[in-house]
Amino acid sequence: MDRIALFNDYLHRQGLKNTSQRMAILERFLRSKSHYSTEDLYLKLRKDHPKIGYATVHRTLKLLAECGIAVELNFGDGQTRYEPVKADQHHDHLICTSCGKIIEFSEPRIENLQEQVARQHDFIIHSHRHELYGQCAKCAAENR
Amino acid sequence: MDRIALFNDYLHRQGLKNTSQRMAILERFLRSKSHYSTEDLYLKLRKDHPKIGYATVHRTLKLLAECGIAVELNFGDGQTRYEPVKADQHHDHLICTSCGKIIEFSEPRIENLQEQVARQHDFIIHSHRHELYGQCAKCAAENR
DNA sequence: AGTTTTCTGAAAGTCATTTTCAATTTCACT
DNA sequence: AGTGAAATTGAAAATGACTTTCAGAAAACT
Numbered sequence: 001m002d003r004i005a006l007f008n009d010y011l012h013r014q015g016l017k018n019t020s021q022r023m024a025i026l027e028r029f030l031r032s033k034s035h036y037s038t039e040d041l042y043l044k045l046r047k048d049h050p051k052i053g054y055a056t057v058h059r060t061l062k063l064l065a066e067c068g069i070a071v072e073l074n075f076g077d078g079q080t081r082y083e084p085v086k087a088d089q090h091h092d093h094l095i096c097t098s099c100g101k102i103i104e105f106s107e108p109r110i111e112n113l114q115e116q117v118a119r120q121h122d123f124i125i126h127s128h129r130h131e132l133y134g135q136c137a138k139c140a141a142e143n144r
Numbered sequence: 145m146d147r148i149a150l151f152n153d154y155l156h157r158q159g160l161k162n163t164s165q166r167m168a169i170l171e172r173f174l175r176s177k178s179h180y181s182t183e184d185l186y187l188k189l190r191k192d193h194p195k196i197g198y199a200t201v202h203r204t205l206k207l208l209a210e211c212g213i214a215v216e217l218n219f220g221d222g223q224t225r226y227e228p229v230k231a232d233q234h235h236d237h238l239i240c241t242s243c244g245k246i247i248e249f250s251e252p253r254i255e256n257l258q259e260q261v262a263r264q265h266d267f268i269i270h271s272h273r274h275e276l277y278g279q280c281a282k283c284a285a286e287n288r
Numbered sequence: 289a290g291t292t293t294t295c296t297g298a299a300a301g302t303c304a305t306t307t308t309c310a311a312t313t314t315c316a317c318t
Numbered sequence: 319a320g321t322g323a324a325a326t327t328g329a330a331a332a333t334g335a336c337t338t339t340c341a342g343a344a345a346a347c348t
Binding site (some may be wrong): 161162163181182183198202224 | 303304305306307313314315
């Protein structure tokens with residue numbers, strides 16, 4: 001089942017409706033390579049769909065996060081970003097605080113240790129956030 | 145050098161001034177055990193210092209974060225929290241999404257792996273954020 | 289097709305955070 | 319100790335991301 005079908009399915013199960021706006025937003029979102037804020041995606045969408053409002057984009061992104069198609073990211077700059085969940089490929093982020101570049105990484109050994117930690121505290125993990133902030137090679141070289 | 149001296153030093157270096165408000169806020173903040181939002185700390189302070197305004201608390205917390213006495217925490221609920229940096233004892237957080245309980249943990253093996261990841265990407269880490277969200281034992285038992 | 293329910297977009301409302309501004313306080317230098 | 323430039327303060331207003339409201343429009347069940 002692809003993600004469009006998955007979304008339709010989710011809508012149906014929740015008694016929600018499939019609308020052209022939701023489909024347009026999902027479709028554009030899935031084509032994204034970067035980490036969109038509501039604002040970003042809203043602006044991108046305006047080119048092809050000038051009638052779609054900001055609130056609808058926002059509401060749809062929340063729906064996508066609810067049904068697992070998107071993850072919400074919070075890098076501490078006061079803006080929530082969304083990124084498509086890549087099937088069975090969880091990853092975390094390295095963020096360059098100079099140029100804003102975002103690098104994705106995944107490290108199963110870290111995931112394992114997380115699980116250990118959670119067990120030690122009788123905790124059941126539902127999700128996590130792991131972000132490394134610093135400087136990428138380019139910025140480190142420039143700001144020397 | 146204790147943290148009060150450290151703060152004074154920082155203020156001086158930045159051409160800022162040492163005021164009774166800043167000292168009161170720092171002093172109260174250092175006594176805190178939990179993770180205060182600006183609002184939390186402002187309310188606590190009102191007991192002894194009813195004249196200190198919200199904006200001053202907020203501005204001072206930002207200063208404390210700047211000079212490394214406090215760390216900003218963002219648990220994604222739209223409120224920034226601050227916690228005193230404990231000397232040579234970095235830790236991360238387990239957050240119960242049912243009751244809001246916050247458990248601290250530290251796991252040097254995770255820190256090591258982080259460094260490895262950063263090296264692989266030619267990245268220099270300045271700080272990081274690692275949070276595990278889920279249910280604590282108590283909430284898991286209750287919501288059964 | 290009709291009816292019920294949900295959606296939508298624009299505008300207004302929230303809420304944490306940030307800025308403004310006039311009055312006050314600090315501090316370097318007499 | 320006194321002076322004056324510069325920073326600080328608190329209250330209120332502004333900002334900005336996010337959320338809600340509401341009346342008209344669109345979807346989906348019968």
